[in-house]
Amino acid sequence: MKATTGDRIVTASGVVGGAVREGVIVEVMGVDGAPPYRVRWSDTAEETICHPGPDSVVRPEEPGEAAGAPRPPSQVRSQTWxxxxxxxxxxxxxxxxxxxxxxxxxxxxxxxxxxxxxxxxxxxxxxxxxxxxxxxxxxxxxxxxxxxxxxxxxxxxxxxxxx
Known part of the structure; x- marks a missing residue:
């Protein structure tokens, strides 16, 4: 997984029925875009260090978008089988x-x-x-x-x- 500052990260919950979280990567702490990342989460505005796993997806910053600018919610679909x-x-x-x-x-x-x-x-x-x-x-x-x-x-x- 690679990211740059301003990219969005979407992380599925680690518990059944939990919320999906989305945030903005405010700092890339790894080498060449690798984790860990400092993320500002959209639901709480808190910043945490994130070591994303297979339940996370990085969405690149869109052209012309200001870093951290509000973006419509992700089209994330979640189901439990x-x-x-x-x-x-x-x-x-x-x-x-x-x-x-x-x-x-x-x-x-x-x-x-x-x-x-x-x-x-x-x-x-x-x-x-x-x-x-x-x-x-x-x-x-x-x-x-x-x-x-x-x-x-x-x-x-x-x-x-x-x-």
Missing amino acids: HVQLTLVESGGSTVAEATLVGGSPDQLRAVGHARKDPGDDAVPLIGDEVAAGRALHRLAERLMEAAEHDITAQTGHPAHVHR
């Missing part, structure tokens, strides 16, 4: 169902199975982990397929999303 895992274990076999709640118009579901080798000790946690991992992997594949379908529908051209 939940994945529900249901696990059932019986007789050395585990079935996991992963359901994506929110996001897609249709709930996406996927199932994963795990079976204990007859010679292994019974450790239900391992079966849970394997079945849940397989269900989540299949759910991720279904989500990528849904994205490809939606891109194809939007553009009219076959789409492939790299995995």
Whole structure:
């Protein structure tokens, strides 16, 4: 991440349902535009040292804009999606169902199975982990397929999303 004085920074909340913060970079403290940055936050006008992570985006200062001049609020869209895992274990076999709640118009579901080798000790946690991992992997594949379908529908051209 690189920035210059006057650029805007937008940071998502680190907690579910938290506010998105936006501020102006008033000082670049790293080398060649790298963090940390001194930021004046628009919601409180306080200045703090910021070490932005992957939940932050730097928006360059627009041409002709005075550094720190008011700017319309960001067009930031925030959603929360939940994945529900249901696990059932019986007789050395585990079935996991992963359901994506929110996001897609249709709930996406996927199932994963795990079976204990007859010679292994019974450790239900391992079966849970394997079945849940397989269900989540299949759910991720279904989500990528849904994205490809939606891109194809939007553009009219076959789409492939790299995995």
